[in-house]
Amino acid sequence: MTLIDYSVLRDLLAEFDALTSAHGDTAPDRRQRLEDVQYTLCVYTNVRDPEQAVARARNLLRQVEATGRT
Numbered sequence: 379m380t381l382i383d384y385s386v387l388r389d390l391l392a393e394f395d396a397l398t399s400a401h402g403d404t405a406p407d408r409r410q411r412l413e414d415v416q417y418t419l420c421v422y423t424n425v426r427d428p429e430q431a432v433a434r435a436r437n438l439l440r441q442v443e444a445t446g447r448t
Contacts, residue, residue: 384438397415
C-alpha cells in the first residue's frame, strides 16, 4: 500500500503549475527545478511519464478531496 502525503502532492502540483505558467522563461535554474518537480511527481505517483504523473496526481487529489480527506 502506497502512503501519500496529499499536502506535499498538492504543493508539488502548485509548483509545477507555477513553473509551467511562465511560457518562454528558459532560465537554466527554472528548467532544472521543473525537471526536479516532474521527477518527484513520477516517484510519488509511481508513473514514469511526467505528463501521466501530473494527470495521476491531479486525479488522486480530486479523489481525496471528494471523500473529504486531506
